[in-house]
Amino acid sequence: MTQRRNFAWMDLLWLAFLAGLAALTPGLDVILHKQLILIAIGAFQIFEHRFLAWLPERGRCYSVILKILLGSLLVYHTGGIQSSYYLIYFLPVVTAAMYFDIWATLAWTALTSAAYWSFVIWVLSEYELTGEGAEELALRTLFFFLAAIVVNRFVTENREQAKLYRDLAETLAETNRRLEQAQEEARRSERLAALGQLSAGLAHELRNPLAVIKGSAETLTRKLASTDPLTTELAGYISSEVNRMNALVTRFLDFARPHHLEQHREQILPLIEQSLKAAHDRWPDAKVEVERQFAENLPEVTLDGELIERVFANLALNAYEAMGSTGGKLRVTVAPSSDGKGGVEITFQDTGPGIPAELREQIFNPFFTTKEAGVGLGLSIVSKIVDDHRGWIRVTSEPGQGACFHLYLPEGRSAETSSEVVTDGI
Secondary structure: OOOOOOOOHHHHHHHHHHHHHHHOOOOOOOHHHHHHHHHHHHHHHHOHHHHHHHOOOOHHHHHHHHHHHHHHHHHHHOOHHHOHHHHHHHHHHHHHHHHOOHHHHHHHHHHHHHHHHHHHHHHOOOOOOOHHHHHHHHHHHHHHHHHHHHHHHHHHHHHHHHHHHHHHHHHHHHHHHHHHHHHHHHHHHHHHHHHHHHHHHHHHHHHHHHHHHHHHHHHHHHHOOOOOHHHHHHHHHHHHHHHHHHHHHHHHHHHHOEEOOOOEEEOHHHHHHHHHHHHHHHOOOOOEEEEEEEOOOOOOEEEOHHHHHHHHHHHHHHHHHHHHHHOEEEEEEEEEOOOOOOOEEEEEEOOOOOOOHHHOOOOOOOOOOOOOOOOOOHHHHHHHHHHHOOOEEEEEEOOOOOEEEEEEEOOOOOOOOEEOOOOOOO
16 A cells, blocks of 8 residues: 655645746747646646556656657747747756666657757758857757756765665664574573573482382382282382383483584485484374475585484474374475575475464473473474574464474584483474
8 A cells, every 4th residue: 555645845846836937928829838738747747656656667758758748849839949948858857867877867868859959940941050059059958968967966876875775774674683583592592501400400309209109119019919909000000100200300301411512524415314204204194295495515514413313303293293184295495504604504394284473482492382292392402402503493484374494503613512312292
């Protein structure tokens, strides 16, 4: 929807200027024609922006042509080549200088000059063109070109300055966007660090009572196996649930415990292919079409191959599970980094239900999950592994249009620590 243009002060100035031209009458016999032409010029000048909006591609050319024709009519009705109104030709000249580059401006100025010189042909049969008259016409024509060059230079510099400001505004907007992303990643890293410490402490505190409970349950099972079957069955339940809790505690410790990365220079594509195969083996009946968009000549990346493969596998498993039995398309894109810093950018984009806006900030938090059987460590582990490799991971999503995980891994920078992890599908 375009904004309606208000009646501006410039329009009032145009009306005042044209009213002054109409008041200066060269002859009573031409006053009507002159005023009608001036009204047409004023009306077109005021509503020219609507004309350009109506014809956005060729409107500028038509605008200059129409002004040349109206100017020629005014000169014709006010004395032809001897008319004092020849200055009206500055209107199409200036218009062309504002709309076009220097060469097109000179061409339009030449056409305007030709329209003015055409009146000479009409009077050559009755009058003789003297040297002084030719010099006067040449002088007027040169002033047309002078005005065109001056106005075009001013307009060109103004456009370049405006473009510079636009580029600066876009750069600032992009900088602000990246700053917000960096702040978001910093907050996420802080949350991960704090929750990791909490998880480690909590896991250590839980293991001792769990060991006591499990030992007590096994003792009851041995002593009451033949005398009380119900108690034996309940003790078995206790033992199995303690084992499950121990496995969960182990995952917490795996998330919280730092380990040294075993980094090597590796290619990304074999790791992605292995993760896609693992996801397909996990969901063999899923109707998922995998579309690969791999760039050529990808650089090798310094990374821990086992951990990064788990990152890719987790993202692929999440995409398969999100699309479920209904199926869909998983597009995996790998390309060199676009920021010039080196490295590789990877995207996993599915056509599942997407992620609601209110959950995008939380999906990388530990223990947050939307699944009934999920623990909520998968994406938090993915984020931690990527952070340890000095990369980043982000998600974009529109409800009903799938989710897209963007991942960046630097080319040559190595990290000092990482986490020994167990992949947990979210």
